[in-house]
Amino acid sequence: MPRVVVFDETGGPEVLRVVEEPVVEPATGEVRVRIEAFAVNPLDQMVRAGQSPRPVRLPNARLGVEGTGVIDALGSGVTGLAVGDPVILAALPEFATKGAYAEYITVSASQVVPRPAGLDVTDAAAFWVTYFTAYGALVERAGMRPGDQVLITAASGGVGRAAIQIANQIGAVPIAVTRHTAKVRSLLDAGAAAVIATDREDVAESTRRHTAGAGADIILDAVLGPGLAELSLAARLGGTLAVVGWLDPRPASFPANPSLTIHRYMAFADMTDPQTVSRVAAFLSAGVRTGALRPRVDRVFGLDDIVEAHRYLEKGTPEGKIVVTV
Structure with missing residues (x-):
């Protein structure tokens, strides 16, 4: 079964663990994305440590507000997207229950945007947020x-x-x-x-x-x-x-x-507004195309090393983003 990172109590990086969970079929208007890489952000650290600005439901809480992958399945009624399309996760307001620290994620079709041509998987995971x-x-x-x-x-x-x-x-x-x-x-x-x-x-x-x-x-x-x-x-x-x-x-x-x-x-808040997302995506894609925008990735970890990735984040020394490949 697919793997996902969860935590049952708040605390240090050691509370994170990798478990297996069944894959979820996309409902009407949803897509399933096979995650290729995700970024580790300071917000993830705050949520894991119990310093979240909003309550987190335990146990089996999730993390991850951004990532990239390939569409794996489509729910009924989805148009403009196809299986195999490379995408970036554009908005994960329910990240504590449906976060990107996973091999698969099922989200609304409105919560993904096309991955800009010119970004490899690692750069794309570090790009959006x-x-x-x-x-x-x-x-x-x-x-x-x-x-x-x-x-x-x-x-x-x-x-x-x-x-x-x-x-x-x-x-x-x-x-x-x-x-x-x-x-x-x-x-x-x-x-x-x-x-x-x-x-x-x-x-x-x-x-x-x-x-x-x-x-x-x-x-x-x-x-x-x-x-x-x-x-x-x-x-x-x-x-x-x-x-x-x-x-x-x-x-x-x-x-x-x-x-x-x-x-x-x-x-x-802006990431849930379709017009703002469309405007920002157009600007960022143009920047990638011209070479003006290019994320800096400080270090890359594997999914099994998620605890070490969080320990590295807590050192406070990264120059750029921390990315985990799946």
């Missing part, structure tokens, strides 16, 4: 335009690197923020116009230096925490702050720049 989040926050919410100075925190992560590429694709100016001087070269190579390493520089002061004293037009923040007040001072008056994550679980400080327009962006 990070690039959707970066595009949605920067373009759909913050209204990023050519010439905008964009400050990107946690820039070494998946969303950060996606934001750098998307800013460059549009003609904005990405300024990356990292905690470690050792990552400066890598981020410059990834397309950042400048890099601020907070182990040696002040964010607000350095941002003003890189923006001729004006400050950033947009800040894309994946950290939150008590440093938010200081970070807000890096924005220009009337600038925009788009928050996409909470890597620092401590209470966030109130922004010290009262003129900011603040967006708390949750990509999973």
Whole structure:
């Protein structure tokens, strides 16, 4: 029988286990996807550890909000898709009961999008959530335009690197923020116009230096925490702050720049809107086709090594996405 990753209690990576479960036949309007690879995300770690923003039903809970594979079976009434089509999972709101950490998954046909030509399986597994989040926050919410100075925190992560590429694709100016001087070269190579390493520089002061004293037009923040007040001072008056994550679980400080327009962006809400999904998919596919967008995969694990994959995520050092092949 097909294998799936489950957990019966919250805790460390060791609570994850691989079990066998019967394959599910697709109902009307559904497709079954044979998963080829999936990504391991910080949200997965939070859910597994019992820090989920919403309750998780135990036992036999699942994980996984993104993955890629091939359509294996069609339910009645499905049009525009065929068995054998390579797809990306576009929305998994029920990931705690029907997550991508599995060999097969059955979902609504509206929850898959065609896999862009030019992406191999590993890259495709690392693509959708990070690039959707970066595009949605920067373009759909913050209204990023050519010439905008964009400050990107946690820039070494998946969303950060996606934001750098998307800013460059549009003609904005990405300024990356990292905690470690050792990552400066890598981020410059990834397309950042400048890099601020907070182990040696002040964010607000350095941002003003890189923006001729004006400050950033947009800040894309994946950290939150008590440093938010200081970070807000890096924005220009009337600038925009788009928050996409909470890597620092401590209470966030109130922004010290009262003129900011603040967006708390949750990509999973937009992923259930067909028009937004179609718009984002078109933009991302064009970026892949031209070579402007290419995910960075830090490390690849096998399904039997899922515990080690989560241990690696908890180290907090990945430069790019962690992918598990099935």
